[in-house]
Amino acid sequence: MSDKLSDFPITFHGRQYAPLMVGGMGVNISTAEMALAVEKVGGIAHLSDALLMEVADKRFGTDLCKEKIRRYKDLADTYDKSPIHFDLDRLAEATRHYVSDVMSRKTGKGLIFINCMEKLTMNAGSETLKTRLNAALDGGIDGITLSAGLHMSSMKLMQDNPRFREALIGIIVSSTRALQIFMKRAVAVGRLPDYIVVEGPLAGGHLGFGDDWAEYNLEDIVRDVLKWLEDNGFKIPVFAAGGIFTAQEAVHFVRDVGAAGVQVATRFAVTVESGLPEAVKKHYIDAKDEDVEVNHFSTTGYPMRMLKDSPAIASDIRPNCEAYGYLLQKGQCSYLKEWFARHGKLDITPIPEHSKCCLCTHMRNYKVWTCGASVSRLKTVTKRLPDGSWQLPTSEEVWRDYVLTECA
Numbered sequence: 001m002s003d004k005l006s007d008f009p010i011t012f013h014g015r016q017y018a019p020l021m022v023g024g025m026g027v028n029i030s031t032a033e034m035a036l037a038v039e040k041v042g043g044i045a046h047l048s049d050a051l052l053m054e055v056a057d058k059r060f061g062t063d064l065c066k067e068k069i070r071r072y073k074d075l076a077d078t079y080d081k082s083p084i085h086f087d088l089d090r091l092a093e094a095t096r097h098y099v100s101d102v103m104s105r106k107t108g109k110g111l112i113f114i115n116c117m118e119k120l121t122m123n124a125g126s127e128t129l130k131t132r133l134n135a136a137l138d139g140g141i142d143g144i145t146l147s148a149g150l151h152m153s154s155m156k157l158m159q160d161n162p163r164f165r166e167a168l169i170g171i172i173v174s175s176t177r178a179l180q181i182f183m184k185r186a187v188a189v190g191r192l193p194d195y196i197v198v199e200g201p202l203a204g205g206h207l208g209f210g211d212d213w214a215e216y217n218l219e220d221i222v223r224d225v226l227k228w229l230e231d232n233g234f235k236i237p238v239f240a241a242g243g244i245f246t247a248q249e250a251v252h253f254v255r256d257v258g259a260a261g262v263q264v265a266t267r268f269a270v271t272v273e274s275g276l277p278e279a280v281k282k283h284y285i286d287a288k289d290e291d292v293e294v295n296h297f298s299t300t301g302y303p304m305r306m307l308k309d310s311p312a313i314a315s316d317i318r319p320n321c322e323a324y325g326y327l328l329q330k331g332q333c334s335y336l337k338e339w340f341a342r343h344g345k346l347d348i349t350p351i352p353e354h355s356k357c358c359l360c361t362h363m364r365n366y367k368v369w370t371c372g373a374s375v376s377r378l379k380t381v382t383k384r385l386p387d388g389s390w391q392l393p394t395s396e397e398v399w400r401d402y403v404l405t406e407c408a
């Protein structure tokens with residue numbers, strides 16, 4: 001007997017889709033072009049709203065970041081960045097503009113969601129999150145995936161939006177415990193999530209685990225979440241994510257483990273439509289297992305998986321909060337503290353070691369090469385040309401490979 005992923009469709013709003021979501025990859029790695037390429041073949045794909053003012057400026061030639069720099073440039077030498085604030089009207093405008101532009105180019109065959117990370121605290125966590133979520137809904141997004149945080153208030157922050165019950169809303173969790181916390185709040189607001197993504201320890205980006213991440217196993221967590229949902233009478237589709245590299249592995253999660261679908265990313269990070277620079281895509285494909293590490297160079301407090309030679313790791317650049325500042329919380333970010341101390345601008349002893357990187361700047365410049373644990377397998381599914389170079393696949397090709405390959 002053989003099965004393919006498309007034999008197990010997921011139903012949203014009465015329509016069936018192949019049970020595969022392309023995960024959000026910030027900053028602008030899961031581009032509009034990638035989402036549209038997958039949508040065109042009837043698939044589900046994510047945009048990311050990370051550093052969206054910057055992304056919108058590049059796309060539409062606007063000056064939102066320049067304006068912010070102009071307003072705050074005098075703070076460059078000041079350690080306390082608490083006066084830096086995002087103009088919420090401009091943030092909403094950029095998000096709406098970006099989302100509505102992409103949505104206007106949909107064919108209507110698939111779905112386009114946006115990934116919203118709570119950890120982008122933007123020096124005013126609640127207000128900026130509220131603005132981002134509501135602007136994405138106003139821009140006509142099909143769905144919002146809440147990630148990188150517990151999102152205890154996110155449902156509440158959206159509840160007055162006219163599209164609150166129409167758009168799909170999902171949450172990424174890495175444990176049943178995190179899901180329980182979110183569900184308690186969702187029940188209180190009277191709006192349950194439409195899907196849950198369970199992200200295991202082999203995923204790319206930030207991990208929802210501590211340094212003991214290797215002791216966890218995606219399949220066990222998915223089974224545990226499914227049991228808790230069933231025991232509590234919730235019928236919500238669960239997508240498994242992290243390290244699902246082949247159609248066979250995807251079918252296993254849906255057919256044998258009981259997931260409704262899978263979310264994948266690493267294979268799409270090296271597609272033609274991915275926002276990563278070409279040389280970085282090729283570097284990912286060449287990567288070996290020993291080139292990958294989970295480290296603490298991210299200032300979010302979460303561990304992050306990346307290639308060991310990511311240029312961000314050794315970089316000592318001046319913090320660039322005046323332009324970005326997406327990770328500021330009460331005027332602070334852990335990179336700021338160590339950079340100011342190392343450069344004699346802050347009097348603390350002992351002087352902290354270089355243990356963090358300027359995540360905003362380096363993600364923006366594609367210098368943090370984050371990837372899933374399966375990155376070393378990319379070479380096994382990528383075509384080598386006669387001259388020895390790699391032929392990058394299109395997003396449609398990777399999507400078809402996951403969804404349409406017959407599996408044992």
Ligand SMILES: Cc1cc2nc3c(=O)[nH]c(=O)nc-3n(C[C@H](O)[C@H](O)[C@H](O)COP(=O)(O)O)c2cc1C
Nearest residue numbers: 023024025026147203204205242243264265266372
């Ligand atoms: C390059 C890259 C960037 C990512 N960025 C984000 C992000 O901004 N927000 C997020 O919630 N997840 C992010 N992820 C996680 C993915 O959305 C996805 O859940 C996970 O990587 C799936 O595992 P896989 O990469 O092994 O297929 C990222 C993953 C990769 C590979």
